[in-house]
Amino acid sequence: QKLKLTTYGGRGMTLEQELNESNQYYLANDIAVIHKKPTPIQIVKVDYPKRSAAVIREAYFRQASTTDYNGIYRGRYVDFDAKETQETTRFPLDNFHKHQIEHMRSCLKQGGICFGLIKFVKLDQLYLLKATDLITYWDHQDTGHKSIPLKVFDDIALPIHYRLNPIIPYLDAVDHII
Amino acid sequence: QKLKLTTYGGRGMTLEQELNESNQYYLANDIAVIHKKPTPIQIVKVDYPKRSAAVIREAYFRQASTTDYNGIYRGRYVDFDAKETQETTRFPLDNFHKHQIEHMRSCLKQGGICFGLIKFVKLDQLYLLKATDLITYWDHQDTGHKSIPLKVFDDIALPIHYRLNPIIPYLDAVDHII
Ligand SMILES: [Mg+2]
Numbered sequence: 317q318k319l320k321l322t323t324y325g326g327r328g329m330t331l332e333q334e335l336n337e338s339n340q341y342y343l344a345n346d347i348a349v350i351h352k353k354p355t356p357i358q359i360v361k362v363d364y365p366k367r368s369a370a371v372i373r374e375a376y377f378r379q380a381s382t383t384d385y386n387g388i389y390r391g392r393y394v395d396f397d398a399k400e401t402q403e404t405t406r407f408p409l410d411n412f413h414k415h416q417i418e419h420m421r422s423c424l425k426q427g428g429i430c431f432g433l434i435k436f437v438k439l440d441q442l443y444l445l446k447a448t449d450l451i452t453y454w455d456h457q458d459t460g461h462k463s464i465p466l467k468v469f470d471d472i473a474l475p476i477h478y479r480l481n482p483i484i485p486y487l488d489a490v491d492h493i494i
Numbered sequence: 495q496k497l498k499l500t501t502y503g504g505r506g507m508t509l510e511q512e513l514n515e516s517n518q519y520y521l522a523n524d525i526a527v528i529h530k531k532p533t534p535i536q537i538v539k540v541d542y543p544k545r546s547a548a549v550i551r552e553a554y555f556r557q558a559s560t561t562d563y564n565g566i567y568r569g570r571y572v573d574f575d576a577k578e579t580q581e582t583t584r585f586p587l588d589n590f591h592k593h594q595i596e597h598m599r600s601c602l603k604q605g606g607i608c609f610g611l612i613k614f615v616k617l618d619q620l621y622l623l624k625a626t627d628l629i630t631y632w633d634h635q636d637t638g639h640k641s642i643p644l645k646v647f648d649d650i651a652l653p654i655h656y657r658l659n660p661i662i663p664y665l666d667a668v669d670h671i672i
């Protein structure tokens with residue numbers, strides 16, 4: 317008999333949806349103003365039908381030049397990206413793109429709070445990994461590993477436990493790194 | 495004979511392009527990390543042709559729930575929107591959407607630096623108007639005016655003069671409000 321995990325998350329929501337709900341909670345309660353940026357799209361062709369809304373008829377997905385989430389919390393600039401992995405023992409670094417890492421490097425220089433929110437989907441485990449730690453692993457890929465072992469997360473990342481409201485209380489973890 | 499205005503701006507660039515270039519300058523010189531958010535799009539239909547990139551075949555423009563620009567400068571969260579008007583004596587408040595004003599209100603509560611960058615295109619004049627002032631006018635629309643007279647900009651807004659690098663040195667104006 318398999319042990320059934322009882323969690324507040326996983327009600328068929330993606331990590332993005334869970335974070336959007338959490339951000340709405342934080343916004344509605346004057347705790348933080350953090351939004352996901354829209355997906356960048358290269359628009360090629362738009363139709364303007366009479367008496368109705370413009371329709372985009374040809375467009376392509378572009379790669380983002382920043383992370384997906386940013387905003388303000390306790391007067392501080394917050395910047396992060398959320399990643400899901402199906403792996404169960406390690407987080408492959410190629411989940412991040414080079415320009416996302418460079419963006420975090422730039423934000424750190426300006427004094428921003430930067431991190432990755434990483435979910436091991438099959439384990440239903442979620443961590444906040446500080447950008448400084450992420451970047452250390454990123455910068456040692458040539459000589460070292462292409463992924464971060466789960467054990468390292470248990471050592472240096474902050475676990476985030478699903479809750480009711482907000483579903484993902486990640487700002488509690490942020491409180492520990494500022 | 496007409497007086498020819500010599501400006502560094504107006505090389506056929508839109509205000510958005512000028513700001514993007516300015517933000518690139520600020521980023522490259524480690525002065526600030528500020529980006530324009532992508533236009534929000536509601537995607538309805540995507541084709542996945544074999545051996546080539548996904549093509550969006552039906553999509554619609556959505557209204558943004560925030561301002562267009564945000565980022566970090568001197569450790570502070572910065573948030574603004576840029577608006578162009580063809581008017582020459584006043585700035586109509588309906589250039590802003592209600593949710594953009596609400597977003598600025600929320601960011602101000604968290605301690606963010608919020609403003610509008612407003613360009614009078616025909617006058618080639620650009621101003622930084624603090625969000626607190628913008629919101630004051632916004633909140634008095636019922637009883638008062640639906641626009642802000644140009645004269646008020648000369649009194650309470652900060653003029654920004656086009657330059658070579660960055661084209662729009664708006665962070666100089668930000669220095670005066672922090
Ligand atoms: Mg992402």
Ligand SMILES: [Mg+2]
Pocket residue numbers: 562575576577
């Ligand atoms: Mg705009």
